[in-house]
Amino acid sequence: MSAPPTSRPRVRLPRPTRLQRGGLLVGAVVFLLPLVVDIPGLDPAGQRMLAIFLLAIVFWVTEAIPLVATAVLVILLQVLLLSEQAILPGSEEVLTSASVFAALADPVIVLFLGGFLIADGAAKFGLDRNLAAVLMRPFAGDARRTVLGLMLITALLSMFVSNTATTATMFAVVIPILVALPPGKARTGLALSIPVAANVGGLGTPVGSPPNAIALGQLTAMGEQVSFLGWMLLAVPLMLVVLLFAWWFLTRRYVPPGVPLDLELTADFDRSPAARLFYVVAAGTVTLWLTEPLHGISSSTVGFLPVVVLLATQVMTGDDLKVLQWPVLWLVAGGIALGSGIGASGLDVWLLGLVAWESFPVTAVVVLLAVVGLGLSTVISNSATANLLVPLAISLAAGIGTDPTAIAVVVALACSLAMALPISTPPNAIAYATGEVDTRAMASSGIVIGAVGVGLLVFGLPPLWNLLGLV
Amino acid sequence: MKLAVLILEDEPPVRDALERDLAPFRGAIRIEVAEDVDDAWAVVGEIDADDDRLALVLADHRLPGTTGVDFLVQLLADDRTRAARKVLVTGQADQADTIRAVNEAGLDRYVAKPWDPDELRAVVRNELTEHVLEHRLDPLPHLAALDAARVMVLLRDRGDR
Numbered sequence: 001m002s003a004p005p006t007s008r009p010r011v012r013l014p015r016p017t018r019l020q021r022g023g024l025l026v027g028a029v030v031f032l033l034p035l036v037v038d039i040p041g042l043d044p045a046g047q048r049m050l051a052i053f054l055l056a057i058v059f060w061v062t063e064a065i066p067l068v069a070t071a072v073l074v075i076l077l078q079v080l081l082l083s084e085q086a087i088l089p090g091s092e093e094v095l096t097s098a099s100v101f102a103a104l105a106d107p108v109i110v111l112f113l114g115g116f117l118i119a120d121g122a123a124k125f126g127l128d129r130n131l132a133a134v135l136m137r138p139f140a141g142d143a144r145r146t147v148l149g150l151m152l153i154t155a156l157l158s159m160f161v162s163n164t165a166t167t168a169t170m171f172a173v174v175i176p177i178l179v180a181l182p183p184g185k186a187r188t189g190l191a192l193s194i195p196v197a198a199n200v201g202g203l204g205t206p207v208g209s210p211p212n213a214i215a216l217g218q219l220t221a222m223g224e225q226v227s228f229l230g231w232m233l234l235a236v237p238l239m240l241v242v243l244l245f246a247w248w249f250l251t252r253r254y255v256p257p258g259v260p261l262d263l264e265l266t267a268d269f270d271r272s273p274a275a276r277l278f279y280v281v282a283a284g285t286v287t288l289w290l291t292e293p294l295h296g297i298s299s300s301t302v303g304f305l306p307v308v309v310l311l312a313t314q315v316m317t318g319d320d321l322k323v324l325q326w327p328v329l330w331l332v333a334g335g336i337a338l339g340s341g342i343g344a345s346g347l348d349v350w351l352l353g354l355v356a357w358e359s360f361p362v363t364a365v366v367v368l369l370a371v372v373g374l375g376l377s378t379v380i381s382n383s384a385t386a387n388l389l390v391p392l393a394i395s396l397a398a399g400i401g402t403d404p405t406a407i408a409v410v411v412a413l414a415c416s417l418a419m420a421l422p423i424s425t426p427p428n429a430i431a432y433a434t435g436e437v438d439t440r441a442m443a444s445s446g447i448v449i450g451a452v453g454v455g456l457l458v459f460g461l462p463p464l465w466n467l468l469g470l471v
Numbered sequence: 472m473k474l475a476v477l478i479l480e481d482e483p484p485v486r487d488a489l490e491r492d493l494a495p496f497r498g499a500i501r502i503e504v505a506e507d508v509d510d511a512w513a514v515v516g517e518i519d520a521d522d523d524r525l526a527l528v529l530a531d532h533r534l535p536g537t538t539g540v541d542f543l544v545q546l547l548a549d550d551r552t553r554a555a556r557k558v559l560v561t562g563q564a565d566q567a568d569t570i571r572a573v574n575e576a577g578l579d580r581y582v583a584k585p586w587d588p589d590e591l592r593a594v595v596r597n598e599l600t601e602h603v604l605e606h607r608l609d610p611l612p613h614l615a616a617l618d619a620a621r622v623m624v625l626l627r628d629r630g631d632r
Contacts, residue, residue, distance in 0.1 A: 169623070
């Protein structure tokens with residue numbers, strides 16, 4: 001028998017789109033401009049950081065190169081232009097190369113690493129699907145109740161697992177019942193409920209979605225500590241209200257009352273020793289995250305615990321490490337590096353001085369940032385939006401005399417509320433690809449839910465936080 | 472990048488029937504037909520030139536001057552076709568041909584003529600799904616032609632953006 005020749009994968013380079021070619025060109029121009037043109041009031045380090053920041057804006061908005069590539073480019077450029085390894089003469093070193101590279105292992109990246117490993121373990125042992133099956137039971141029978149159950153469970157999973165993975169898991173469960181429903185509105189409502197709940201659920205915890213990590217990382221870098229539980233107190237009220245509103249809106253619009261729907265899911269928990277060990281480690285980690293005020297161990301350190309224990313016990317192995325979403329981690333790291341570079345170079349002070357911010361009411365500035373965050377992340381990556389806007393927001397906080405934590409959290413949450421288009425988030429892209437949701441339905445629900453979410457975020461949350469003494 | 476299915480069948484009415492039965496997949500995937508092996512290789516070239524990806528070959532066995540099994544064996548020697556799933560759609564392959572198809576061409580499925588259209592579509596959907604899973608392709612552009620619930624696993628490790 002002739003063995004088939006060994007196959008070597010062919011690497012095909014994608015052809016750049018017109019937008020990407022334009023982005024490369026404009027990116028190069030805006031990068032060079034501050035390097036060759038003297039900008040009044042901005043010292044050389046600030047000018048170099050401005051060049052990097054402008055390049056990052058253009059590349060992240062146009063995706064001229066992949067998002068993660070822009071993130072590592074930001075890190076490299078900071079080393080080459082602003083550290084002791086700078087290749088251009090004539091600027092003081094405002095950063096050490098070690099501190100720039102350290103963004104790749106920032107405590108918040110370590111926290112995410114732990115979150116990712118637990119999420120991947122949950123998939124490996126089928127825990128997410130089994131939990132969904134058990135939790136779904138009280139909601140069986142009626143379509144509206146089923147949608148409520150699906151949304152609550154999706155959001156709950158999405159607080160700890162990436163929004164995308166949660167959506168994929170839930171669709172794998174739901175597609176069989178989706179095709180059993182008669183074609184029409186009820187299917188649309190059901191298929192929309194999952195990405196909406198996954199996007200909204202991501203607001204709930206620091207590990208829920210990358211913008212949260214970006215805000216946390218940059219706040220931590222400037223000495224503002226927000227604990228895991230602290231984040232949840234800030235964000236879960238919004239998450240729950242938006243979730244219930246979204247359920248009300250989607251079911252009134254798409255799911256008639258009294259439609260019988262039986263989602264019979266069978267839970268089949270893995271009872272192997274490895275799986276049991278995993279359950280204990282995952283439950284222990286979450287418990288430690290939620291009880292930080294009692295023991296004082298930071299959430300990052302707690303996040304590293306499952307990494308150590310799962311690897312030591314071989315419940316998870318090097319192979320599981322390899323498939324972690326490193327591009328997401330590095331995208332966040334790029335944002336953290338960008339934020340600290342903007343602070344260290346004095347660019348933040350210069351940006352603040354561009355506009356007489358103190359003449360605007362605080363609320364107007366917050367509304368502006370949240371609306372820009374929502375709008376931009378509707379068409380580009382949520383993480384890239386947060387990478388660009390969170391440092392700006394933190395810079396502005398001093399100028400408008402508001403708390404940096406509040407404004408950074410508001411901006412991060414606004415980035416996650418964008419869900420009006422299939423390209424807004426990967427969960428939306430998945431729902432759209434199922435063919436059950438058209439762009440119009442996604443846009444109308446996304447705009448309404450996003451607008452209500454941002455309205456509550458800007459006008460409802462800060463007073464609530466003040467009332468509770470959280471910020 | 473579209474996934475392409477190549478139908479190799481020399482008899483026009485049978486070829487048309489196969490194409491017609493797969494018509495519901497049009498839009499989600501590219502469906503190409505060929506009447507002989509030379510024609511099939513020309514189609515392979517076109518698919519490649521368009522940056523599409525040959526995912527599945529449905530081949531008849533008895534062809535003018537050659538056999539479908541020979542063609543399937545040839546597919547393994549070419550970079551552009553090695554990864555394609557291979558299905559024989561025939562009523563005329565004897566035991567020796569079939570053994571050769573399994574052992575030397577890596578045959579994935581045998582569909583006996585006359586086929587049941589629903590069964591044929593199920594076979595195509597399943598083979599495309601296997602192809603996407605095996606090569607970890609992005610399933611979203613082709614989802615309508617795939618077993619959507621099964622390919623969701625590929626999206627799990629994609630990550631938020």
